[in-house]
Amino acid sequence: xxxxxxxxxxxxxxxxxxxxxxxxxxxxxxELTVFVGPSGCGKSTLxxxxxxxxxxxxGDLMLDGSRINDVEPAHxxxxxxxxxxxxxxxxxxxxxxxxxxQNRKVPKAEIDxxxxxxxxxxxxxxxLERKPAQLxxxxxxRVAMGRAIVREPKLFLFDEPLSNLDAxxxxxxxxxxxxxxxQLRVTSIFVTHDQxxxxxVGDRLAVLNNGELEQIGTPMEVxxxxxxxxxASFIGSPRINIVSGEVKAGTLHxxxxxxxxxxxxxxxxxxxxxxxxxxxxxxxxxxxxxxxLVEELGSDELLYCVSPTGLDYRIRRPGGxxxxxxxxxxxxxxxxxxxxxxxxxxxxxx
Amino acid sequence: xxxxxxRYQLLNHLLxxxxxxxxxxxxxxxxxxxxxxPATIIRDGMQLGxxxxxxxxxxxxxxxxxxxxxxxxxxMMMINSMILGVGxxxxxxxxxxxxAYAIVYFRFPLGTLLFWIIFTTxxxxxxVRIIPSYKVVADLGMLNSYSGLIIPLIASATGTFYFRQFxxxxxxxxxxxxxxxxxxxxxxxIDILLPLSRTMMAALFIIMFVxxxxxxxxxxxxxxxxxxxxxxxxxxxxxxxxxxxxxPEYNRGFALAILALIPPVLxxxxxxxxxxxxxxxxxx
Ligand SMILES: Nc1ncnc2c1ncn2[C@@H]1O[C@H](COP(=O)(O)OP(=O)(O)O)[C@@H](O)[C@H]1O
Ligand SMILES: [Mg+2]
Numbered sequence: 001x002x003x004x005x006x007x008x009x010x011x012x013x014x015x016x017x018x019x020x021x022x023x024x025x026x027x028x029x030x031e032l033t034v035f036v037g038p039s040g041c042g043k044s045t046l047x048x049x050x051x052x053x054x055x056x057x058x059g060d061l062m063l064d065g066s067r068i069n070d071v072e073p074a075h076x077x078x079x080x081x082x083x084x085x086x087x088x089x090x091x092x093x094x095x096x097x098x099x100x101x102q103n104r105k106v107p108k109a110e111i112d113x114x115x116x117x118x119x120x121x122x123x124x125x126x127x128l129e130r131k132p133a134q135l136x137x138x139x140x141x142r143v144a145m146g147r148a149i150v151r152e153p154k155l156f157l158f159d160e161p162l163s164n165l166d167a168x169x170x171x172x173x174x175x176x177x178x179x180x181x182x183q184l185r186v187t188s189i190f191v192t193h194d195q196x197x198x199x200x201v202g203d204r205l206a207v208l209n210n211g212e213l214e215q216i217g218t219p220m221e222v223x224x225x226x227x228x229x230x231x232a233s234f235i236g237s238p239r240i241n242i243v244s245g246e247v248k249a250g251t252l253h254x255x256x257x258x259x260x261x262x263x264x265x266x267x268x269x270x271x272x273x274x275x276x277x278x279x280x281x282x283x284x285x286x287x288x289x290x291x292x293l294v295e296e297l298g299s300d301e302l303l304y305c306v307s308p309t310g311l312d313y314r315i316r317r318p319g320g321x322x323x324x325x326x327x328x329x330x331x332x333x334x335x336x337x338x339x340x341x342x343x344x345x346x347x348x349x350x
Numbered sequence: 351x352x353x354x355x356x357r358y359q360l361l362n363h364l365l366x367x368x369x370x371x372x373x374x375x376x377x378x379x380x381x382x383x384x385x386x387x388p389a390t391i392i393r394d395g396m397q398l399g400x401x402x403x404x405x406x407x408x409x410x411x412x413x414x415x416x417x418x419x420x421x422x423x424x425x426m427m428m429i430n431s432m433i434l435g436v437g438x439x440x441x442x443x444x445x446x447x448x449x450a451y452a453i454v455y456f457r458f459p460l461g462t463l464l465f466w467i468i469f470t471t472x473x474x475x476x477x478v479r480i481i482p483s484y485k486v487v488a489d490l491g492m493l494n495s496y497s498g499l500i501i502p503l504i505a506s507a508t509g510t511f512y513f514r515q516f517x518x519x520x521x522x523x524x525x526x527x528x529x530x531x532x533x534x535x536x537x538x539x540i541d542i543l544l545p546l547s548r549t550m551m552a553a554l555f556i557i558m559f560v561x562x563x564x565x566x567x568x569x570x571x572x573x574x575x576x577x578x579x580x581x582x583x584x585x586x587x588x589x590x591x592x593x594x595x596x597x598p599e600y601n602r603g604f605a606l607a608i609l610a611l612i613p614p615v616l617x618x619x620x621x622x623x624x625x626x627x628x629x630x631x632x633x634x
Contacts, residue, residue, distance in 0.1 A: 072529075073530050089546065090546055099531050104532055
């Protein structure tokens with residue numbers, strides 16, 4: 001059983017950068033939690049604080065109920081996979097993997113057993129006597145994973161482990177990491193700035209922005225009920241449409257249209273989020289748009305449209321529908337599918 | 351086109367051959383002269399051709415006891431020089447590597463200042479501080495000893511600087527990975543930095559060995575006992591042996607010069623191959 005609890009964790013760097021601004025989070029046993037957010041939002045800092053590589057300015061870090069703020073990295077029982085893998089260049093794959101165990105005085109036979117086992121899982125059997133320079137990017141990545149696996153740690157930490165791979169390999173490794181984590185059931189934290197990677201890999205996503213936690217939830221929760229305008233526009237590709245509107249007496253006024261049914265929201269200016277796939281094309285609908293550009297993606301197509309008031313909308317439709325540039329379409333949206341955010345705080349209202 | 355190219359090649363080679371001749375000829379003359387007897391050299395000057403005294407001269411300098419005190423052979427002097435050269439180079443590498451390790455990997459007060467102080471000592475060559483250095487070593491009773499010959503010379507600003515630059519180029523993640531792998535400061539140094547520095551160490555060893563081997567002033571001051579005399583000093587003392595009406599033994603001087611040349615040349619050739627191999631395989 002491993003549970004990691006973060007209690008209002010903060011980090012201020014020596015130069016005054018307030019990189020992590022009070023994060024409360026619980027990581028459950030056997031889960032893979034993804035820290036996702038734009039570059040510079042403090043993901044790596046947070047991960048490195050958990051690993052013990054960065055001092056914690058304030059707050060508590062609890063591993064299985066005991067506070068580990070001041071425990072040495074080596075004694076935290078966490079293993080980390082670095083973005084550039086950080087393999088020891090002069091050591092063979094075998095030594096790279098066994099080094100940590102040797103330092104922990106694990107008996108030789110046990111080291112061999114674990115290395116062989118990890119090599120089998122990661123298909124590194126043939127490569128054990130090679131040096132990192134003689135490996136491809138994907139192979140190095142697997143060695144870095146192997147180095148973490150043999151330790152049999154309580155916690156796996158991955159800092160953008162796939163960002164140095166080409167797109168195809170990245171997609172493959174994503175699946176492999178997911179399967180491996182399911183198989184080993186090691187509690188893991190995976191950092192990425194790529195929202196697609198985050199959605200596909202994680203049991204839960206922690207969306208970070210500017211050193212703060214915006215939302216934590218399963219990929220579907222985060223996608224279908226984003227807690228803030230930031231989360232809505234960060235998660236999902238193609239991006240969500242965000243337009244300004246206003247709620248007056250329970251009716252939403254947006255881009256010249258009126259939608260009733262928002263009586264639970266007090267009168268205020270709002271931001272309205274509409275996912276591109278949530279538009280319904282109907283001849284009887286009220287909203288008339290002109291198609292500006294059609295992007296064919298094969299299975300899907302993306303229509304870039306303009307409303308009479310000059311606002312842009314992205315609409316996603318099944319592929320091969322034969323829409324032409326310049327064509328007028330009429331669309332509607334089910335009001336349950338709309339995401340309403342406060343204009344001031346950006347927080348979700350509905 | 352083709353003719354032009356051939357001419358171009360010819361010209362290049364001619365230039366190269368000239369350059370080699372320019373560098374090698376004096377060396378050859380020294381070697382050739384060392385195989386003649388002293389009378390010929392004094393009468394006819396440096397020789398271009400070989401004579402028949404090679405074995406006599408070289409065996410003589412290597413085995414006969416010579417010098418002012420008639421106590422040392424060239425082989426003993428070679429051994430002394432070897433001890434000085436290796437001790438000097440190894441000492442410098444150890445000291446500068448550990449100093450650089452401290453400067454790069456440990457935050458301590460005034461670390462940067464200390465580094466720059468070390469660095470500015472580059473501006474003070476041995477000759478400038480030779481009297482105080484001598485005084486210190488003499489007071490410590492280290493005159494006429496190998497440790498006295500070597501230890502005062504092994505602090506190296508150059509070496510510290512090179513190692514500092516090298517350590518700074520090693521990715522931080524390597525240190526962090528080692529931390530997570532349970533390697534402390536000492537283990538990180540021994541298991542990771544040291545093997546990664548092999549190329550640097552070979553390069554410094556070449557340079558420092560040659561510098562140490564060629565030391566003249568310091569051994570001259572430090573050693574009054576000729577059994578600590580180095581080969582570079584020996585050349586001088588052979589030339590100075592004018593006891594009674596004997597001629598200066600130029601042939602032996604030249605032979606010593608040739609002998610003094612061999613180990614540094616061998617070191618360069620040997621370590622250069624290793625050095626280049628290291629460069630090709632290097633992967634930080
Ligand atoms: N060692 C450091 N010293 C000062 N500021 C830092 C340091 N490392 C990161 N930062 C700053 O902290 C913020 C968060 O960085 P980081 O955690 O690396 O972001 P991410 O991994 O999400 O891209 C950034 O503004 C970055 O410039
Ligand atoms: Mg990062």
